[in-house]
Amino acid sequence: MLWFRRILVQDLAVIFTQTPHALIFKYAPFNSPSFRNFAASSTAAIDAAEETARLAFQNLPQHLVASLQGALATQNLAFERERQNYHNEMASMRNELGQMKTLLELVAGKKRVKRAHGNLTEGLSDGVSELAVTTSNSAPKHSTPPPFDTSDLPFDMFPPDPVLDAFIAASFTHPNVPMPATLPPTSTQLAVLHTPVFPLPSSTPQPSTYTPGSPEERQQFYFQRYGADRFRKHSPEWVDGNWLPRYKYSFADGIWDYWVEWKEGVDGFISIEELTTTWGAKWRRNIPAPKNENTRRMRVVNLILELCRKPRWNVSLVQRFITDKYARQFRARAFSDYLKNNRDAVITAAANYP
Numbered sequence: 001m002l003w004f005r006r007i008l009v010q011d012l013a014v015i016f017t018q019t020p021h022a023l024i025f026k027y028a029p030f031n032s033p034s035f036r037n038f039a040a041s042s043t044a045a046i047d048a049a050e051e052t053a054r055l056a057f058q059n060l061p062q063h064l065v066a067s068l069q070g071a072l073a074t075q076n077l078a079f080e081r082e083r084q085n086y087h088n089e090m091a092s093m094r095n096e097l098g099q100m101k102t103l104l105e106l107v108a109g110k111k112r113v114k115r116a117h118g119n120l121t122e123g124l125s126d127g128v129s130e131l132a133v134t135t136s137n138s139a140p141k142h143s144t145p146p147p148f149d150t151s152d153l154p155f156d157m158f159p160p161d162p163v164l165d166a167f168i169a170a171s172f173t174h175p176n177v178p179m180p181a182t183l184p185p186t187s188t189q190l191a192v193l194h195t196p197v198f199p200l201p202s203s204t205p206q207p208s209t210y211t212p213g214s215p216e217e218r219q220q221f222y223f224q225r226y227g228a229d230r231f232r233k234h235s236p237e238w239v240d241g242n243w244l245p246r247y248k249y250s251f252a253d254g255i256w257d258y259w260v261e262w263k264e265g266v267d268g269f270i271s272i273e274e275l276t277t278t279w280g281a282k283w284r285r286n287i288p289a290p291k292n293e294n295t296r297r298m299r300v301v302n303l304i305l306e307l308c309r310k311p312r313w314n315v316s317l318v319q320r321f322i323t324d325k326y327a328r329q330f331r332a333r334a335f336s337d338y339l340k341n342n343r344d345a346v347i348t349a350a351a352n353y354p
Helices: 002-018 033-058 062-109 115-138 162-172 187-191 215-226 228-232 256-263 272-279 288-308 315-327 332-351
Strands: 237-239 242-244
Touching: 002 033, 215 228, 215 242, 256 272, 256 288, 256 315, 256 332, 288 315, 288 332, 315 332
Parallel strands: none
Antiparallel strands: 237 242
């Protein structure tokens, strides 16, 4: 409560300097001389603090500000590239796993050779072995690794299958190593000659449903930057690989309304400055009415930006200058028309203010 009372008294001290004739200041303790002295000293302290902060910000080197902004932008782009690379790798892995799953289903679904045919298989194996020896003597010899002893392995572990052998040969053969056009047949291959061969899945990765920069990704990016409700308020449409917002300039009565819509946005919409920074002039869709309105409003906005760059000037001082000198005489559109031929006169008036 003590902290709350202190804040309340400080706020009322500032309000007293602006509207000293308010009814609340006719009652204790706000009508006492001590409160009025406190209000006067508080105003001086606040003005001094604001002036110190403004001078400190003004003395900050512009190249330092630009370098910090550039570093942040570069970091954001690097994060975005890493995220897209990660999603690409995950999509490729999912595609390869899908191919392996299909292959394993084909292998598991093949009928096993019945044990009753074992004797026939052994007889065929003996005949094929003799044929293989004859063929190997007449054909060019190729160095092959020694056979792996599978006598101790269980029957159900990796059963021989020509489909699997063909897939491994197609997937892991190096393109620069020549391979023989035909290989000597083995007893295992001839033992399953009557087994139907299913088509193999393509070894070429298929296009993934994930696409970097897809509408969903872009939408989530803008949701994080501007807020979902705020972005949806613009009724964006997908144009040339990006979401393009819609916006209609709001009615501006006072001169300063142009600046508020440019810098902060009105009625929950994204500000004109943010729209222009992200989408350039595309969001106006080359429609004459918004283009003309933008030209009219930017006369006032550019004037405010130029005055803010003057030594010892800030946005608050520019607002006070425009309010004192032109707000009673001009409305927003009339002041913009006035600037077409009298901009130098306004700059000169600012040089002699306050």
